[in-house]
Amino acid sequence: MNMKRDNPRFRFAPSPTGALHxxxxxxxxxxxxxxxxxxxxxxxxRIEDTDRERSTxxxxxxxxxxxxxxxxxxDEGPISQAGRADRHAAALAQLLEAGAAYRDSATAxxxxxxxxxxxxxxxxxxxxxxxxxxxIRLRVPDxxxxxxxxxxxxxxxxxxxxxxxxxxxxxxxxxxxNFAVAVDDAEMGITEVVRGDDHLSNTPKQLLVxxxxxHEPPRYAHLPLLHGPDGKKLSKRHxxxxxxxxxEAGYLPAAVRNYLALLGWGTDDDTTxxxxxxxxxxxxxxxVGKAAAIFDEKKLRWLNGRFMREMPLDEYxxxxxxxxxxxxxxxxxxxxxxxxxxxxxxxxxWPLIRFLYEPPVDDEKSWKKVMKEGAGEMLAAAAEALxxxxxxxxxxxxxxxxxxLERFDVKPGRLYQPLRVAxxxxxxxxxxxxxxxxxGREATLERVRDAARRAP
RNA sequence: GCCGCUAUCGUCUAGGGGACUAGGACGCCGGAUUCUCAGUCCGGAAACCGGGGUUCGAAUCCCCGUAGCGGUACCA
Numbered sequence: 001m002n003m004k005r006d007n008p009r010f011r012f013a014p015s016p017t018g019a020l021h022x023x024x025x026x027x028x029x030x031x032x033x034x035x036x037x038x039x040x041x042x043x044x045x046r047i048e049d050t051d052r053e054r055s056t057x058x059x060x061x062x063x064x065x066x067x068x069x070x071x072x073x074x075d076e077g078p079i080s081q082a083g084r085a086d087r088h089a090a091a092l093a094q095l096l097e098a099g100a101a102y103r104d105s106a107t108a109x110x111x112x113x114x115x116x117x118x119x120x121x122x123x124x125x126x127x128x129x130x131x132x133x134x135x136i137r138l139r140v141p142d143x144x145x146x147x148x149x150x151x152x153x154x155x156x157x158x159x160x161x162x163x164x165x166x167x168x169x170x171x172x173x174x175x176x177x178n179f180a181v182a183v184d185d186a187e188m189g190i191t192e193v194v195r196g197d198d199h200l201s202n203t204p205k206q207l208l209v210x211x212x213x214x215h216e217p218p219r220y221a222h223l224p225l226l227h228g229p230d231g232k233k234l235s236k237r238h239x240x241x242x243x244x245x246x247x248e249a250g251y252l253p254a255a256v257r258n259y260l261a262l263l264g265w266g267t268d269d270d271t272t273x274x275x276x277x278x279x280x281x282x283x284x285x286x287x288v289g290k291a292a293a294i295f296d297e298k299k300l301r302w303l304n305g306r307f308m309r310e311m312p313l314d315e316y317x318x319x320x321x322x323x324x325x326x327x328x329x330x331x332x333x334x335x336x337x338x339x340x341x342x343x344x345x346x347x348x349x350w351p352l353i354r355f356l357y358e359p360p361v362d363d364e365k366s367w368k369k370v371m372k373e374g375a376g377e378m379l380a381a382a383a384e385a386l387x388x389x390x391x392x393x394x395x396x397x398x399x400x401x402x403x404x405l406e407r408f409d410v411k412p413g414r415l416y417q418p419l420r421v422a423x424x425x426x427x428x429x430x431x432x433x434x435x436x437x438x439x440g441r442e443a444t445l446e447r448v449r450d451a452a453r454r455a456p
Numbered sequence: 457g458c459c460g461c462u463a464u465c466g467u468c469u470a471g472g473g474g475a476c477u478a479g480g481a482c483g484c485c486g487g488a489u490u491c492u493c494a495g496u497c498c499g500g501a502a503a504c505c506g507g508g509g510u511u512c513g514a515a516u517c518c519c520c521g522u523a524g525c526g527g528u529a530c531c532a
């Protein structure tokens with residue numbers, strides 16, 4: 001935030017109607033970065049669960065799990081909005097008492113009829129009633145406009161006349177979103193509201209509630225939305241749409257934070273690769289752009305690869321182990337060592353090291369492609385060389401194999417590709433000398449001799 | 457329909473009246489690294505939505521249009 005407040009209080013307020021998707025994750029990230037950037041910033045997590053039909057505890061757990069995996073901590077909460085019903089009821093009573101809100105038994109059809117009569121541009125104005133089955137509406141002025149001072153969009157004015165006297169509480173007394181949000185933000189001392197652009201048009205309503213209640217409004221920043229590759233709103237159709245899916249796809253939390261931060265926000269010097277510390281240091285909500293961004297997994301993959309390559313081997317091994325659901329032992333560490341500069345996601349590691357754990361399964365296409373006439377003879381010779389090489393290291397192995405190239409008068413690929421297929425079953429693997437060494441002499445000889453017998 | 461937001465390479469963006477022959481990154485294409493794939497390095501193609509203004513000068517300011525998106529629920 002550009003204007004420094006002493007103790008800015010941010011909030012992330014997801015509704016638990018599904019898993020935390022990428023757009024929500026970015027909103028959470030921006031709030032977190034801004035809160036951590038400010039000297040005494042605090043972040044409150046509030047669960048907007050006033051829609052009891054769609055809100056489930058499973059979804060709440062998923063959101064908490066996603067926040068945890070992303071490394072986004074919060075200072076207060078999670079606070080259930082539904083759990084604050086008594087506070088909402090009190091605020092409601094206050095407005096009813098003051099005449100700022102009233103009971104109205106109008107149905108959706110009635111509102112429609114009213115508009116047909118008064119014009120589509122006029123907001124609905126109801127008639128107070130004492131009937132029991134009536135909802136509660138807020139009185140909206142007919143004149144003037146409500147102005148949202150937005151950190152990203154500047155001043156945005158909305159004509160009051162265009163807004164209905166909107167329903168703030170159901171007939172049963174339970175409150176609705178725009179009312180609950182305004183009350184909670186005010187009573188929880190929220191000073192900075194950073195949320196998606198889809199709430200910009202809702203903000204005047206919340207401002208009206210705040211004003212009726214006599215509360216100071218928080219500062220607002222509405223973030224541009226995230227879209228899928230087709231330009232439409234992001235959804236399951238677009239591949240990895242939830243945080244959990246990102247994790248399963250093998251992305252690193254730090255890379256996801258970096259990528260998400262860059263979606264809608266950039267640095268003046270075009271820095272792309274940033275540690276989370278640097279993100280916190282440089283992030284400013286006021287610098288966020290105005291246009292919706294498209295989530296492009298290709299760039300995330302690249303960024304993720306960069307993070308994977310820069311990790312210390314132990315950390316990298318641990319990340320791979322957790323992704324595979326294994327214990328990080330010495331064998332895995334060795335396997336990771338020869339793949340670290342090849343994979344872009346954790347999910348790509350296993351196919352590269354699988355041959356160290358399981359017998360090779362011949363990929364027919366690879367076999368046919370590399371096992372040309374004479375391959376069997378070369379493999380047999382290679383086995384012989386490998387049987388006696390000492391020590392059994394990548395360097396020594398290379399030294400023992402190189403003379404065969406001259407002896408058979410072939411290019412390196414003619415020898416190394418058959419060897420690769422012999423030990424891994426496929427034509428793609430980490431470096432051949434590293435792979436032979438990692439496999440170990442015994443297993444190597446067994447596989448190479450077996451291939452030598454079967455090759456032409 | 458009404459109210460509102462947005463608009464620079466395919467994508468993320470820099471730029472905020474002259475420094476723009478519009479910069480960077482991903483992706484793409486080509487080359488190098490002669491063990492595969494990847495990685496890495498080098499090079500290349502690629503954009504100011506359209507039309508009017510304002511101004512000596514507009515990607516930048518204003519208006520109109522177009523397109524996309526959001527809101528318009530007793531959803532959040």
